[in-house]
Amino acid sequence: xxxxxxxxxxxxxxxxxxxxxxxxxxxxxxxxxxxxxxxxxxxxxxxxxxxxxxxxxxxxxxxxxxxxxxxxxxxxxxxxxxxxxxxxxxxxxxxxxxxxxxxxxxxxxxxxxxxxxxxxxxxxxxxxxxxx
Numbered sequence: 001x002x003x004x005x006x007x008x009x010x011x012x013x014x015x016x017x018x019x020x021x022x023x024x025x026x027x028x029x030x031x032x033x034x035x036x037x038x039x040x041x042x043x044x045x046x047x048x049x050x051x052x053x054x055x056x057x058x059x060x061x062x063x064x065x066x067x068x069x070x071x072x073x074x075x076x077x078x079x080x081x082x083x084x085x086x087x088x089x090x091x092x093x094x095x096x097x098x099x100x101x102x103x104x105x106x107x108x109x110x111x112x113x114x115x116x117x118x119x120x121x122x123x124x125x126x127x128x129x130x131x132x
Contacts, residue, residue: 029068036072043077056080058121060088074124082121091115 006027013020021027039057047054057079059070064083074081085091095111098104104111 032066032069033072035069036076039073040077043079054079056082058082060084061086064088064121070122070124074126078126080126081124083124084121085115085119088115091119 009027009030010020021030043054043057057073057077059073059081063069064086070081070083092111092115095104095114096108099106099111104114106114
């Protein structure tokens with residue numbers, strides 16, 4: 001059901017007897033908090049299903065530019081968040097094409113390592129939870 005997002009968010013709060021965000025900044029914050037929680041829940045579920053410990057989350061693309069989203073994701077998940085590169089899809093596409101054309105060699109992991117060495121991500125470390 002596209003459209004009407006502010007109204008649908010207000011309805012969600014109303015159905016739970018909670019005060020809805022009163023202004024645009026509060027609404028944006030609520031959306032970012034919801035995204036950070038949804039990402040955290042997905043990582044927790046993935047860890048549970050795989051049996052593998054996940055100690056960091058890598059956010060690429062446009063979301064990597066959102067400092068508040070990355071900060072809240074690190075804090076909510078209790079994991080390091082690596083943000084960037086914003087152009088990950090384009091870089092990956094170029095590198096795979098270059099490998100196919102014979103201009104580069106190596107595994108996909110080698111190509112990822114090349115990107116990591118040339119485009120270091122910004123790291124968000126989870127902050128300790130404060131009482132109160």
